[in-house]
Amino acid sequence: MFEIGLACAVFGVRHDGLFDPWYDLRLCGVSPEAADGAPGFALNAPYGLDELARADTVLVPAVPEECIDGTREVPAELIAALREAADAGKRIASLCNGAFALAAAGLLDGRPATAHWAHTATLARRYPKVDVDDQVLYIDDGNVLTSAGMSGGLDLCLHLVRRDLGAQVANQLARVLVVPAHRPGGQAQFVERPVPETDDDSLMPVLAWAADNLHRTLPVDDLAARAGMSPRTFHRRMRSAVGITPLQWLLAQRLNRAQELLETTDLPIDHVGERSGLGTANNLRRLFALHLGVSPTEYRRAFPSAHPARGPRPAGRMADARA
Known part of the structure; x- marks a missing residue:
């Protein structure tokens, strides 16, 4: 059921x-x-x-x-x-x-x-x-x-x-359902400690901050410091609570942000790379080919009307x- x-x-x-x-x-x-x-x-x-x-x-x-x-x-x-x-x-x-x-x-x-x-x-x-x-x-x-x-x-x-x-429509629906917008398929289905023991122990504040600042350089050591943990402890907590490493989580969030920008804006490819934190246009193309199997241009072409204001797509x- x-x-x-x-x-x-x-x-x-x-x-x-x-x-x-x-x-x-x-x-x-x-x-x-x-x-x-x-x-x-x-x-x-x-x-x-x-x-x-x-x-x-x-x-x-x-x-x-x-x-x-x-x-x-x-x-x-x-x-x-x-x-x-x-x-x-x-x-x-x-x-x-x-x-x-x-x-x-x-x-x-x-x-x-x-x-x-x-x-x-x-x-x-x-x-x-x-x-x-x-x-x-x-x-x-x-x-x-x-x-x-x-x-x-x-x-x-x-x-x-x-x-x-x-991505934009999926993220909007996730917000309606009050669930995480995007968990990559490779994330572990069984994690050691999915719920923090106390509010102070939660990773959510630093992850929410990182998701709002993907355009920045986000070294794992800096995220650990923001969370009040050593890099080793932060890495271990991420693995036990989320099922993937901090770098894997960051890459998934940045790819998701790049998809949204390609769907909803006419920004040049290099600007999409900068705003999503994926770097140069060449790096964006490489990561899209590796993880999505298409180029950024092909992805944008596949979703020309993903934004409701541009008209519905069947x-x-x-x-x-x-x-």
Whole structure:
């Protein structure tokens, strides 16, 4: 129920001023009868699995526990519908343990994939052809994407919005949902201490300051001093609380800022590099090619109307399939 709720919150709710048209979310199921969800809930799917072939993107939420341990098979109808959608070139994404449905359909064979960390060992054992990674929040492998459990599914949903409509729209939606605007997929899904023990122990003030000052040179030693920690302690706290190093976090924030500037301004490439803290135009191009697979100019061309004031860009239709 949680993963379906995430999909509905991101793709099924239209927020004024965010983007128009928004996604058309359709809940699909093996049968129209109500299915048991969490205790006290029942779930009705108004659409059948034939809807998946007409969707642009198919989301597969977590499957029942029995489909994870193998005491119950993923419904054959769902497997057939997923294969048909994949053969038609549809984008298919699993949330949490929906990866077991994709694996049962053979869609993860030879691909990197993830799921909730508590079940990745089972996924690897039951489907040895899958390259399972239990250390990441989500994996984007082109037209097949998988995510970790719980909030990792939300990160993947926001990543899909970012791919479709740009960084600015995804960041605005994240603010509406009161969640971090961008957590990179490579961030660890299981961290030692995600919640600070006391307010004084929190990294959030210094990270918020850094996010507002990305145009500056931000040596890790200076950030550590601002946080009142030694560089070694700051590095360790970042790893334990966020799951990545300070430099990895800074790079992700700067790439995100550069994407926003390319979408919403006509600044020259060298100015985008300066304002995002990525340096020269050549360095910006190198980092975009390495991490995004496109040049800054190509990225700007792909989102000519990401800003609502410039007019809407057609959005794909999302179909949400459940096991």
